[in-house]
Amino acid sequence: MKTLVRDGCPDYSMTDSAAFPCARFIKEIGRGPNGARALTREDTYALYEAMLDNRVSDLELGAVLLAYRVKGETAAELAAMLAAAHRSFEPLHIQNGRDNARPVSIPSYNGARKQPNLTPLLALLLAREGVPVLVHGVTDDPGRVTSAAIFAELGVEASTSHDEIEDNLASRRLAFAPITVLAPKLGRLLAIRRIMGVRNSTHTLVKILQPFAQPGLRLVNYTHPEYRESLTGLFTEHPDAAAGGALLARGTEGEAVADTRRQVQVDWFHDGHAQTLMSPERSSPEAPAVPLPESLDAATTARWIETVLRGEAPIPAALARQAELIADIVRR
The missing domain is CATH 3.40.1030.10 (Nucleoside phosphorylase/phosphoribosyltransferase catalytic domain)
Structure with missing residues (x-):
């Protein structure tokens, strides 16, 4: 996977994995502050995991981020996103003080x-x-x-x-x-x-x-x-x-x-x-x-x-x- 640097931060190009279509998710979370609906835990996890893996197109990624910016995340959605986040990096192993x-x-x-x-x-x-x-x-x-x-x-x-x-x-x-x-x-x-x-x-x-x-x-x-x-x-x-x-x-x-x-x-x-x-x-x-x-x-x-x-x-x-x-x- 080719890695570039933009604004001092790694910018990972799209991986060879299949792109992750987001239309059905955006349809649920992108209805505005009154009409938007929360995603299921499974769908939230899958969506955020794909975002972390850079399998979401720039257009869809921007739509998802703005939709959540307007709607806000429920506790269940945060829990699913956090679980995906934790799977995306190696945790630290240290001894107690x-x-x-x-x-x-x-x-x-x-x-x-x-x-x-x-x-x-x-x-x-x-x-x-x-x-x-x-x-x-x-x-x-x-x-x-x-x-x-x-x-x-x-x-x-x-x-x-x-x-x-x-x-x-x-x-x-x-x-x-x-x-x-x-x-x-x-x-x-x-x-x-x-x-x-x-x-x-x-x-x-x-x-x-x-x-x-x-x-x-x-x-x-x-x-x-x-x-x-x-x-x-x-x-x-x-x-x-x-x-x-x-x-x-x-x-x-x-x-x-x-x-x-x-x-x-x-x-x-x-x-x-x-x-x-x-x-x-x-x-x-x-x-x-x-x-x-x-x-x-x-x-x-x-x-x-x-x-x-x-x-x-x-x-x-x-x-x-x-x-x-x-x-x-x-x-x-």
């Missing part, structure tokens, strides 16, 4: 635009406590400060292969993996945003991905309330999707790190149970200001993170609580 701590997966696909991106600080705090932490995401996003850029300023280079991800997790309990390295087929579908201008179902899937062969804890975040409902349905109605446990909370500009301005609700889905661990609190005008980096750029944020790790600046209380909660869960 200190005190038998299970690994943690932190998706980072949004970066910072209005607030500092503190996802790298959360990851480093956990790794310092002996928790293996994988941060996976995009390496660049125009107009935003990515975790990849901040990690690079901190001397944590992006892993370039599957083996290197595992080696970094084993040696320093921390790895940043570009999605194009961790799961190339998902990376290809994710990159279509640059062509179409809007996000697609894959942006939701990478945020709920279970990258470990022995399931670890996932931090899952959402921005829009309707996604809280669909993700709650996913984790409660489809226990396999919650394997290893998932912490669900409203994101900070789409990142899974705690919001330093307020406490948001945090729900823990595990072993067929749903448990609210933290309740939402409104920010108070009397609350003391939280010291944060003076600028959003990667270099300034990285230098500030270093001062926090050296103990020269306080850890924001919300992040300290989040790190403590995560460390406690993965050691249970």
